Amino acid sequence: MNCNRVVLCGLIVEKEEIRYTPAGIPIVNFKIGHESEQIEAGGKRLVQCEISSVALDKVAQDVNRLKIGDYVKLDGFLSRKSRMSTHLVLHVNKFELKR
Amino acid sequence: MNCNRVVLCGLIVEKEEIRYTPAGIPIVNFKIGHESEQIEAGGKRLVQCEISSVALDKVAQDVNRLKIGDYVKLDGFLSRKSRMSTHLVLHVNKFELKR
Numbered sequence: 391m392n393c394n395r396v397v398l399c400g401l402i403v404e405k406e407e408i409r410y411t412p413a414g415i416p417i418v419n420f421k422i423g424h425e426s427e428q429i430e431a432g433g434k435r436l437v438q439c440e441i442s443s444v445a446l447d448k449v450a451q452d453v454n455r456l457k458i459g460d461y462v463k464l465d466g467f468l469s470r471k472s473r474m475s476t477h478l479v480l481h482v483n484k485f486e487l488k489r
Numbered sequence: 490m491n492c493n494r495v496v497l498c499g500l501i502v503e504k505e506e507i508r509y510t511p512a513g514i515p516i517v518n519f520k521i522g523h524e525s526e527q528i529e530a531g532g533k534r535l536v537q538c539e540i541s542s543v544a545l546d547k548v549a550q551d552v553n554r555l556k557i558g559d560y561v562k563l564d565g566f567l568s569r570k571s572r573m574s575t576h577l578v579l580h581v582n583k584f585e586l587k588r
Contacts, residue, residue, distance in 0.1 A: 428491065430566075
């Protein structure tokens with residue numbers, strides 16, 4: 391059971407410069423700010439969060455063209471940041487620029 | 490754009506006792522441990538994470554019957570833990586006991 395899928399919309403609030411892994415693969419770290427109203431236990435709930443995100447290869451090159459404040463829809467999976475950090479990072483495999 | 494959806498499978502690794510909000514709504518906090526292989530930039534990647542999760546109302550009562558080590562598929566949305574904490578919490582609206 392591999393299921394680990396996240397679809398999330400939000401604003402680009404931080405974005406680092408593109409860099410390259412030792413194997414030469416482009417990588418971009420960025421942060422998305424999300425705010426929405428969700429349904430929980432039959433009621434509406436205001437939801438806010440900021441999620442550290444990362445994109446690699448072709449997706450990184452596309453993310454690199456985004457600007458702070460762009461509104462995007464991200465599609466990817468969650469992983470811990472590293473062996474040493476339980477901080478969650480959204481690995482983005484696809485995205486759409488919404489506005 | 491309200492999109493904020495997570496579907497994730499994993500083991501129950503921690504589970505608190507059921508408690509009740511001031512409005513009498515059942516609530517259960519628990520933690521899920523996830524491990525899978527995901528595709529990123531055309532390659533396979535071992536992914537691990539632990540995600541703080543919460544369920545309310547009827548879903549909380551069902552989660553309350555789960556045991557440490559149960560394998561479940563969760564469906565919900567991500568939110569920051571509180572105004573004071575950016576820690577991410579998975580709010581579970583649906584789940585299936587897989588084994």
